[in-house]
Each structure stands twice: as C-alpha cells, then as structure tokens.
Amino acid sequence: MTSPPTRRDAAPRPLHRATPPLMPLLRPQSFETVDRVAQATAARFTQGISPHAQMSAWIDWASHLAQAPGRQLELALEGWSSAARLAHFGLHNLFSDKAERPFPPEPDDRRFDDPAWRTFPYLFIEQAHLAQRQWWRKATREVRGMRPNNASRVSFLALKYLDAFSPSNLPWLNPVVADRTQREGGANLLRGFDYFLEDFLDVATQSENGNGYVVGEDVAATPGEVIYRNHLMELIQYKPATDSVYAEPLLIVPAWIMKYYVLDLAAHHSLVRYLVERGFTVFMISWRNPTAEDRDVTLDDYRTQGIMEALDVVEAVLPGRKIHAAGYCLGGTLLSIAAATMARDGDNRLASVTLLASQTDFSEPGDLMLFVDAAQVAFLEDMMWDQGYLDTHQMAGVFMALRSNELFWARAIKEYLLGDREHATDLMAWSADQTRMPYLMHSQYLRGLFLENRLTAGRFAVNDEVIALKDISAPMFVVGTETDHISPWRSVYKVHLFTDNDMTFVLTNGGHNAGIVSEPGHPGRRHHIAVRARNDRYVGPDHWRERAKLIEGSWWPAWAAWLERHSAAEPVARPPIGAPREGHVPLEPAPGSYVRQR
Structure with a gap:
C-alpha cells in the first residue's frame, strides 16, 4: 500500500496559529506617534523651546x-x-x-x-x-x-x-x-548662596514661595461669595460697599494664564475693591487650574462654559438688566470673540465691552512672536500632547526671557551676589502663583489666533459660522500699556481697524501687569485718552498719541466715569447675593477654592 501523492508546492501545515501580519499595525499614525514622543522627550530638556x-x-x-x-x-x-x-x-x-x-x-x-x-x-x-x-x-x-x-x-x-x-x-x-x-569679607556671597539654595529647593519641590501673602487674607480679599461653579470656573459676586448701586452689573473675565487676583491684589491695589466702593456690582470669573485630565478642553469651552454661563448667572441674579463686560489679556481676546458671536446671533445683553491689554489682531504681536512659528508650535503641541497641558515653569521661562535683564539678572545680582533679599510685593506674589494651560485649548489659540490670525482675517468660526468684530455695536473701552512685551499697545490699538462702534482708547505708562494695576495716587502714572465716534476715520497709533489728551495720574477714574456714563442714570437698591430661586446660592466665601489650586 502506497501513500497518497502530495503536491510539491503545498505549504506545510502550521503547528500553531499564525502571527497576525505586521504591516496593518504599522499605520502612518503609528510612525507619527513615534515622532511626537521623540519631540515631547526633547522638549522636556529644552523647556519647550524648539532647537529647529x-x-x-x-x-x-x-x-x-x-x-x-x-x-x-x-x-x-x-x-x-x-x-x-x-x-x-x-x-x-x-x-x-x-x-x-x-x-x-x-x-x-x-x-x-x-x-x-x-x-x-x-x-x-x-x-x-x-x-x-x-x-x-x-x-x-x-x-x-x-x-x-x-x-x-x-x-x-x-x-x-x-x-x-x-x-x-x-x-x-x-x-x-x-x-x-571687600567691605563684608565675603559674607554677602555666603548669604547669596543661602538664598540661591532656598530658591532652588522651592522650585525643585514646587513648594510655597514663602512670600508672606496669603490668598483670601492679604490678596484676593475683597468680600464676596462664590455663587456658581462648573468644571472650568467659579463665579464670584462681590458684596456691595455702597447703599445704592448702578443698575448695570460688571462681569470681569481674567486671563487663565495666571490667577484672577491680579485685579484684586492688596486693598490699596485692588481694581475690584475700587469699583465696588464706587457703586458697581462686580462679578469675577475665577478659572480652574487645569490638569492632564483637561487635555481636550477647547478654546470654545472657555467661551461657553466660562463667559456665556457666567452671563446667564448674572442675568439670573439681576434679570432684565444689561451687563458691562471687561476682559484682561487672553480673557479680553476671548471676550471679543464672545461679544462678536453674541452680536451675530442677536444676543444684546452687553451694555459695553472693555478690553485691558488684550489683542484682537495678532499680525504684530511683539516679542512673543520671536518664539512662535510653525516649527515652534508643533514642538509645543507635542510636549503638551504628551503632558496634557503646558506647565507653569515652561510658560514662565518665555516671559522671563523677554525681559531677562529686569526680571532675572537684576534680581540675581541683588540677592545672590550682593546678599540683599528682595522684599516681596503683592504683584510679585501673584506672578509666582502660576497656572497651567490645557493642551487642545492652547494649541487652538497658538495656531488659530497667534500663528494664523484668523479673528481679524475673517476666518475665525464659532459653531461653524465665521464671526466679525465689526458686528459689535456696544461701546468699547480699550486700554494699552506703553512697555507691554506681551500685548504691545500698537497691536492692541489695531482693534480700531476692525470695529465701527464708539470707542475710547487709553494708553497708560507701565507694562502688561503694572500698567493695569495703576491705582489713583500711584506715583508717576499718566495716560493718553481719546474717543473715536462711530464711523470716524481711522487714525494711526503714533498720530493718535500726538493728538490724544495727556492726563497725569491713573486711568481707573476715567474708566469708572465711562462706565457711569453708559449706565442708567438712576441708582438702584443693593442687589442680593446670588439667585436662590434659580439655584444660585452662595457656595463658599470669596475667593473660592479654584484660586487655591496648585
């Protein structure tokens, strides 16, 4: 008996199940992921600065x-x-x-x-x-x-x-x-070395900086209540300080790059306290400090869950009243987007719009643009994609590089070489209290606004429909600061090119923060101010400064007077805190819990 014939080309029967083919696993996305991991790893060593x-x-x-x-x-x-x-x-x-x-x-x-x-x-x-x-x-x-x-x-x-x-x-x-x-026999260098070690350990362990300012006591201490909280923000309503108030409330939208209380520093430096004491009902957004879990929070989430939900709550507390809105830095940019969207959609709740050191056009954003191009944005995106956020020290390094002589070297010489410890101020305490930025939101901001300048190029869409700043009919009050390295005043001034409403523009001396924290009585303060009526012809920034009125002193009184002129003539009774019928009851005293997050 012979065995059956076999085909010579027949494959031998496998002894075990075949391994899946390799090629379907090696999709283009897989190679891209390897690239992003490599760039993210490099970014950790360069603090987010792209070598390319x-x-x-x-x-x-x-x-x-x-x-x-x-x-x-x-x-x-x-x-x-x-x-x-x-x-x-x-x-x-x-x-x-x-x-x-x-x-x-x-x-x-x-x-x-x-x-x-x-x-x-x-x-x-x-x-x-x-x-x-x-x-x-x-x-x-x-x-x-x-x-x-x-x-x-x-x-x-x-x-x-x-x-x-x-x-x-x-x-x-x-x-x-x-x-x-020579005079101290080297004791100054020993003290300086001790200060250096102390600061180094504070940074390495991410501990409190020991500046002596306590949030809720020394800063962010204007009395008020948190009346609303969602995943992105808490809304603070400040207690009235006068028997009667202006009918229209004021909602302030701070930047979420840092904590909100740059506008509520120590009592004599607090813009919030200044406004409350002059009869304004003030609401403040306090942003949550994001973590890796917030990686997919978008820029539009900050608009909808931040500004729009805050407006809804303010309207519930004071129904039927228009609302003044003010935004600082990135908060002002977001407010201009929200105001243009509201105008497009027929939402006329805004009585006025105030932009403090806020850009709407990014074609000339100043020294920050030295750090931003397509290669740098891609490098940052990969680092944030890996972490889920942009970390505090990674942002602080860029801002310090812009003014390294004043912000780093001068302090290093004074403290580490001369041995003279610099006394902390409330503004310094605030600047050390840093926050993070969500990955997706910051990527959208860098690409859509900073890199591609979509807002003033007619290409910024909200809900799949392009918005235009020229749709904003509410009067505007805009403040630029002379030595601003973050929002250069000529860039801030460009809002004139893209709006047709009544606008008061103020140029104050000082920088991005100190120019805004400019309380009455502050020595050496001055500002230029001029009004553009609806449909006036455009005037360039340098010509504007030559023609604008120069006033010695703080710009705060000018803004308070402007808000008064755009409010109802008759004062009203002090409002309640919150809106219990709408479920907006006091949750905890100001400044709340989000501002204390590290």
Missing part, C-alpha cells in the same frame, strides 16, 4: 550674510571703527575722567547706573560690552532675501547671549559686588 526654530533662524541669517560681501565689508569697518573709538576712549581716560562715553547704554538699561561704573577700569569694561552689543545689533539686521522674523529672532538671541555674560553679572567685573565683598 532657533537653528533655522541662525542658518537663514548666516547663509544670506555669507552671500552679502557688501554687508560683510560694512561690518568689518564697523568693527574697526568701534575698536578705534574704544581705544581712544581708554587712552583718554588714563589722563582724564571727563571723556564722553562713545557707547551710551539704552534709556531703559539700568545695569550700569551705579556711580562705581564711572571709575576706571570698570568704565572701560562697560564700554567694551556695550560696543559688542552695538556691533551685534547691526550684524543681525535683516539681510536682503532672509525672512524678517528670522532676523528679529537672531538679533534677540544674540543680545540675550551677550547680556548673560555682561560684566554686571560677573562678580569679579562688577565694582558694586567687588566693593560689597
């Missing part, structure tokens, strides 16, 4: 400069000229101390103000540093053909690198530090 974004700027500059022999010759001659002027100055100072400095510092540069810098050889050291700064400023000017933003970025980075090695930062080249060290 930085290097591409340097390569753009260097490659164009290499093909520009005229610019190279110009820079070579400039270098020889600077060296000759510096040598002449040094020789002159060997015999006289009255020689004029060939390289004076910039008006806002305070590093060399101490008279000790006027002595030799420190004066020569200062001039050598400033000569290098001037040469690099000229060297990093835009070369024909390169991207203007890359030129600005290279210039910014070059000057920051030079400033890091400024003689004022080096104890053996700083005459103030050298004199203090």
